[in-house]
Amino acid sequence: MAALSPCDSFSSFDKAKLLKLSEIYKDDFHDSERVQLHGQLHIYYHSLLHDERFFNLKGIADLSRLLVETGKQLSFPLVYRLLKLALVFPVAAATIERCFSAMKFLKTDLCNRIGDDFMNGALICSVEKEALENVKTENVNTRFRKMKDRTREL
Numbered sequence: 001m002a003a004l005s006p007c008d009s010f011s012s013f014d015k016a017k018l019l020k021l022s023e024i025y026k027d028d029f030h031d032s033e034r035v036q037l038h039g040q041l042h043i044y045y046h047s048l049l050h051d052e053r054f055f056n057l058k059g060i061a062d063l064s065r066l067l068v069e070t071g072k073q074l075s076f077p078l079v080y081r082l083l084k085l086a087l088v089f090p091v092a093a094a095t096i097e098r099c100f101s102a103m104k105f106l107k108t109d110l111c112n113r114i115g116d117d118f119m120n121g122a123l124i125c126s127v128e129k130e131a132l133e134n135v136k137t138e139n140v141n142t143r144f145r146k147m148k149d150r151t152r153e154l
Helices: 015-024 031-049 060-070 077-106 116-127 137-146
Strands: none
Touching: 015 031, 015 077, 031 077, 060 077, 077 116
16 A cells, blocks of 8 residues: 555555555456556556646545546546555455454354354444444334234244
8 A cells, every 4th residue: 555655756656566456356456457557557657756736645545536636547547446445445454353353242152053144133233333323222113013923823
């Protein structure tokens, strides 16, 4: 991610590292796109290096914002896709860590035999606490009462 940083006139720019990142995410970059990315990165670097609008940026978030404002994301779509991937990665990694922490808390030795459906429901409730704070217990009870009788006949 640092290889995309615009700080100090793109001093950390490293085409080899960015190409390696595209190889790691094979679902996002096909073989032919990686070949195109090689050329786009070269033109992108020299284009932005000489554009004074990109001189005083503080990070990749500012870079992505300015790319959109100037329309350069259309000129370098694969570089922009790589930039979006770099911006999303920390959030995605934190979300996954949060889910695993919740699962570790919920699936103890005592609850080791719970089924997948129950586990998924419990994890959603645990991970999405903020969304559930707005749900009132009375509304849930009323909704279940209105549902069809779910007991099986023997």
